[in-house]
Amino acid sequence: MSWLNARPGTRVIVVGVIAALLAPALGRAGIVTDYAALILGTGVALAAAGLSLNLLMGYAGQISLGQASLLGVGAFASGLLTPATKLGLPFLVAIPAAALAGAAAAFLVGLPALRLRGLYLAVVTIAFAFTMTESLLKTQSIGGGSAGINLPRPQVNDFIFTRNADYLGVLLALLAFIWWFDTNVTRTTLGRAFRAIKSDEAVAASFGVNVTAYKLGAFALSGAIAGIAGLMSGHLVQTVNSDSFPYDRSLLLVVVVVVGGLGSRVGVLAAAAFYALYPVLMPHLFGDRILGYDVVIGAALLIVTMARNPSGLAGAIRQQLAERRERAVPTVAPTGGVMAMPKLPSLPRPTALPERPTADGIVLSARDIRVRFGGLVAVDDASIDVTRGRIVGLIGPNGAGKTTLFNAISGRHKPDSGRVELLGVDVSSRSAAQRAAAGLGRTFQNIGLVRDLSVNENFLLAQHTVAGYDPVSALTYFRHAGRGETELRERAAQAIAALGFERYTDTPVANLSIGQQRIVELGAVLLTAPEVVLLDEPAAGMAPAAAENLAERLVDLRNELGRTVLLIEHNIPLVLATCDELYVMAAGRVIAHGTPDEVIQDDLVLEAYLGGAVL
Amino acid sequence: MGEVFVLGAIAGGIYGLFAVATVLVYRGSGVLNFAQGEVGTLGLFLAVWLINDHGMPWVVGALAAVVVTTAIGVLFERFVVRKMGDAPRVSVAVATVGLLLFVLSGELVRVGASPKSLPGPFSGNGWRIAGVVVSPTQALSLVVALGVGVALATLLRRTDFGLGVLAAAQDPSAAQLVGVPVNRVSAFVWGAGAGLSTVACLLVAPGLGAFAPGALGRLFLFGLAAAIVGGLTSLPGAFVGGLVVGLVEASSGRIFAESSLPGVKTLAVFILLLVTLLVRPHGLFGTRESRHG
Numbered sequence: 001m002s003w004l005n006a007r008p009g010t011r012v013i014v015v016g017v018i019a020a021l022l023a024p025a026l027g028r029a030g031i032v033t034d035y036a037a038l039i040l041g042t043g044v045a046l047a048a049a050g051l052s053l054n055l056l057m058g059y060a061g062q063i064s065l066g067q068a069s070l071l072g073v074g075a076f077a078s079g080l081l082t083p084a085t086k087l088g089l090p091f092l093v094a095i096p097a098a099a100l101a102g103a104a105a106a107f108l109v110g111l112p113a114l115r116l117r118g119l120y121l122a123v124v125t126i127a128f129a130f131t132m133t134e135s136l137l138k139t140q141s142i143g144g145g146s147a148g149i150n151l152p153r154p155q156v157n158d159f160i161f162t163r164n165a166d167y168l169g170v171l172l173a174l175l176a177f178i179w180w181f182d183t184n185v186t187r188t189t190l191g192r193a194f195r196a197i198k199s200d201e202a203v204a205a206s207f208g209v210n211v212t213a214y215k216l217g218a219f220a221l222s223g224a225i226a227g228i229a230g231l232m233s234g235h236l237v238q239t240v241n242s243d244s245f246p247y248d249r250s251l252l253l254v255v256v257v258v259v260g261g262l263g264s265r266v267g268v269l270a271a272a273a274f275y276a277l278y279p280v281l282m283p284h285l286f287g288d289r290i291l292g293y294d295v296v297i298g299a300a301l302l303i304v305t306m307a308r309n310p311s312g313l314a315g316a317i318r319q320q321l322a323e324r325r326e327r328a329v330p331t332v333a334p335t336g337g338v339m340a341m342p343k344l345p346s347l348p349r350p351t352a353l354p355e356r357p358t359a360d361g362i363v364l365s366a367r368d369i370r371v372r373f374g375g376l377v378a379v380d381d382a383s384i385d386v387t388r389g390r391i392v393g394l395i396g397p398n399g400a401g402k403t404t405l406f407n408a409i410s411g412r413h414k415p416d417s418g419r420v421e422l423l424g425v426d427v428s429s430r431s432a433a434q435r436a437a438a439g440l441g442r443t444f445q446n447i448g449l450v451r452d453l454s455v456n457e458n459f460l461l462a463q464h465t466v467a468g469y470d471p472v473s474a475l476t477y478f479r480h481a482g483r484g485e486t487e488l489r490e491r492a493a494q495a496i497a498a499l500g501f502e503r504y505t506d507t508p509v510a511n512l513s514i515g516q517q518r519i520v521e522l523g524a525v526l527l528t529a530p531e532v533v534l535l536d537e538p539a540a541g542m543a544p545a546a547a548e549n550l551a552e553r554l555v556d557l558r559n560e561l562g563r564t565v566l567l568i569e570h571n572i573p574l575v576l577a578t579c580d581e582l583y584v585m586a587a588g589r590v591i592a593h594g595t596p597d598e599v600i601q602d603d604l605v606l607e608a609y610l611g612g613a614v615l
Numbered sequence: 616m617g618e619v620f621v622l623g624a625i626a627g628g629i630y631g632l633f634a635v636a637t638v639l640v641y642r643g644s645g646v647l648n649f650a651q652g653e654v655g656t657l658g659l660f661l662a663v664w665l666i667n668d669h670g671m672p673w674v675v676g677a678l679a680a681v682v683v684t685t686a687i688g689v690l691f692e693r694f695v696v697r698k699m700g701d702a703p704r705v706s707v708a709v710a711t712v713g714l715l716l717f718v719l720s721g722e723l724v725r726v727g728a729s730p731k732s733l734p735g736p737f738s739g740n741g742w743r744i745a746g747v748v749v750s751p752t753q754a755l756s757l758v759v760a761l762g763v764g765v766a767l768a769t770l771l772r773r774t775d776f777g778l779g780v781l782a783a784a785q786d787p788s789a790a791q792l793v794g795v796p797v798n799r800v801s802a803f804v805w806g807a808g809a810g811l812s813t814v815a816c817l818l819v820a821p822g823l824g825a826f827a828p829g830a831l832g833r834l835f836l837f838g839l840a841a842a843i844v845g846g847l848t849s850l851p852g853a854f855v856g857g858l859v860v861g862l863v864e865a866s867s868g869r870i871f872a873e874s875s876l877p878g879v880k881t882l883a884v885f886i887l888l889l890v891t892l893l894v895r896p897h898g899l900f901g902t903r904e905s906r907h908g
Contacts (some may be wrong), residue, residue, distance in 0.1 A: 063705055063708075063709070065649070065712060112889065112892055112893060115892075115893065115896065116892055116896065117705075118703070118704065118705030118708070119646070119647050119704060119705060119708055120843070120892055120896070122647065122649070122705070122708055123647065123839055123840075123843065123888070124888070124889065124892065126649070126836065127836060127839075127840065127884075127885045127888055128885070130832075130833060130836055130881055130885070131878065131881050131882055131885040134833070134877070134878035134881040134882075135876070135877055135878030135879065135881050135882040136878075136882075138877035138878055139876070139877055247832065248716065248719055248720075248829060251712055251715065251716045251719075252716065254709065254712055254716075255713070255716065258709060291724075292720060292723055292724040293720075293724060295716060295719075295720035295723075296717060296720045296721055296724060298716070299713050299714070299715075299716035299717035299719075299720055300713070300717055302709070302710070302712070302713030302716065302717075303695055303710050303713035303714060303717060305713075306695070306699065306706055306707070306709055306710035306713060307694070307695045307698045307699055307710060308698075
């Protein structure tokens with residue numbers, strides 16, 4: 001069937017329109033009874049609620065134990081707008097209003113998430129849920145007191161969606177809309193940024209992801225979907241009060257999302273269908289005794305899922321599939337044993353990349369950087385300059401402060417004093433993500449990739465700042481977002497082909513060998529279109545032959561790709577073979593600077609490395 | 616003023632007990648156990664079954680409740696927490712959310728949603744202090760809270776096992792290397808946490824009148840807030856936090872009538888929690904953490 005091969009966005013719209021038209025038709029034909037439509041509608045609304053939490057927990061990795069109260073916010077927002085006794089606004093106006101209210105509430109809940117880590121965030125969200133249901137939603141002005149409020153069914157001219165089957169059509173259309181929206185999140189920079197944050201915030205920032213903004217964005221988007229989901233179920237049951245969105249509903253949503261597979265839309269849909277249909281179908285088969293066990297089963301599955309595989313059932317299935325594919329592909333490197341470093345790709349300049357100063361001279365300068373950890377001065381007024389088109393080495397014994405200086409330069413840690421200039425601009429007060437966007441690429445000692453994303457997805461993520469579309473157009477996947485994505489995918493494919501990694505395109509990075517991961521990491525850094533590349537021990541863990549090969553590639557990086565490199569490395573032959581100049585650090589200070597030949601003769605350096613007494 | 620203090624102290628003792636249970640688990644394995652309140656409530660239903668339906672003495676019913684819930688804590692540690700090894704602490708917390716929902720929905724299926732009530736250990740009218748009637752059970756709860764505090768402090772500071780508990784969460788592998796029985800420590804804190812929560816539930820239940828599944832969730836949440844206000848790592852801090860939360864609750868109830876602002880006490884404690892987390896995340900007595908959850 002050709003439409004199955006259509007773009008995912010088109011496909012969900014087609015399915016949504018068909019389902020939305022089919023439901024009222026089946027209702028009128030008597031095939032879907034009023035009661036059945038109510039049950040199905042409950043499931044559709046639950047699926048929408050599940051998708052809202054799925055975005056937050058499954059994609060962005062932010063825990064929320066109070067999602068149901070955001071549903072309440074959406075429903076009550078609509079309750080203030082739509083009833084004829086209040087403002088009497090049309091349903092179509094209430095949808096964006098509910099989304100906005102949910103987004104605003106979630107944004108506020110998310111603010112503490114910037115300072116707090118997971119466990120505290122869980123407490124805040126659960127406390128928020130209690131406060132909503134016990135306090136704010138009980139007030140007369142918002143929640144209508146204990147009587148609650150009435151939410152009228154939507155109306156178009158004289159036609160009112162009174163029949164459940166008719167309203168089910170509306171619900172299906174809204175679910176399709178949310179699904180489409182969610183697809184746009186997962187297939188663009190947005191979803192990749194979320195998943196990078198979930199996996200490793202420092203890596204995300206090194207690819208230019210503004211972690212703060214995207215975290216809050218995840219809360220707001222999740223809240224917007226939750227607001228609509230609340231409106232959907234509110235207008236289905238038509239009366240809501242503060243007890244309509246109890247906190248155990250939030251916990252059930254956690255079950256739906258986690259057991260459904262943390263990040264899997266289909267898993268969420270299946271779990272929602274189970275919870276909608278169980279109370280209706282199962283008593284038919286087994287009698288009323290088994291009523292209520294659906295939640296018991298779900299909770300038990302949640303415990304088992306977490307104990308066995310925290311990425312959920314769908315995650316377990318995905319892993320199985322990946323392993324099967326893995327077995328089909330030989331992991332042995334083509335050169336037999338040692339993974340040679342392939343030629344680095346020469347990639348086209350991203351069209352969205354802003355012009356950068358091209359003048360020769362010093363492109364990276366760190367002045368008087370000082371970093372203290374408590375009483376320990378890890379970097380003691382260190383200064384280094386890196387000239388365009390050179391490979392500059394930074395060597396020194398373990399604990400000399402090399403990586404700490406790197407982190408201060410890349411913006412990962414804020415130094416206590418000192419300034420950093422990149423391409424002649426003072427970037428001292430900029431974040432790691434902003435420095436990455438300005439042309440500073442870096443690798444990490446323990447591999448700066450998102451381990452559970454595939455090679456291809458990492459390469460797409462790496463192009464975060466050069467995607468050429470903003471998050472808002474990503475959400476709607478308007479034309480230039482689509483064009484931008486096409487370009488990203490082409491560049492990623494080129495890089496994969498140049499590295500000879502075609503067979504690993506969809507392999508999670510975690511399944512590759514360390515040597516392969518180093519290659520992918522270098523490829524990813526190049527895809528960020530950096531001017532200056534900071535490499536932190538790229539040869540660590542490499543076989544000597546592979547390291548020799550790496551030396552050639554570093555020279556290519558300078559000569560053919562025109563990059564400037566700052567290199568931390570313990571492998572002295574590699575350093576001597578590649579570097580144009582060397583800085584030597586010991587005990588936080590720069591103790592020597594010069595050409596490799598000069599430095600290697602320096603008494604201070606020999607003393608730092610070997611101890612003075614030996615020589 | 617005196618009234619607020621008496622009300623705050625009585626409630627604060629209960630929150631302190633919940634908070635101590637939370638702090639124990641946190642110190643022993645770096646996790647918040649969200650299921651504790653509901654596991655304690657399960658203990659209540661067991662006590663109701665034994666005392667009301669089978670005419671057992673209060674002490675027997677209460678003891679059985681504490682023993683059974685302690686066992687649940689130990690089993691959960693053995694078969695879930697330990698299996699998860701060094702998985703992110705948030706994942707373990709999500710597993711406790713599963714336990715919470717499992718117990719809650721299990722109660723709803725087996726006991727039903729209709730409220731039950733449990734008598735206190737003593738009869739009697741209690742005493743009038745600063746215009747507040749303090750029941751014998753409420754007086755007992757303060758004594759128990761103090762006793763538990765002193766006993767735990769002695770255990771943790773004076774015994775090798777206790778020092779092991781204190782060391783375990785800071786660095787599990789280092790603790791293991793110096794001979795701390797990490798698994799036993801972990802089993803102890805999860806069991807003791809569940810048992811202590813049940814004690815808190817047993818002491819607060821007579822004053823509540825009737826309770827249904829989930830009804831003590833709010834009290835447990837206040838205990839959680841107390842633990843965070845106190846600093847999450849500090850046992851005395853847990854009791855001080857309990858007192859602070861109790862006082863904030865009682866005084867907010869005095870300033871705003873429930874009719875003008877519903878749930879004002881919950882709102883006040885929520886604000887207290889948020890302010891603590893944003894201004895002083897390590898609480899009143901907690902240590903700044905190097906380990907991230």
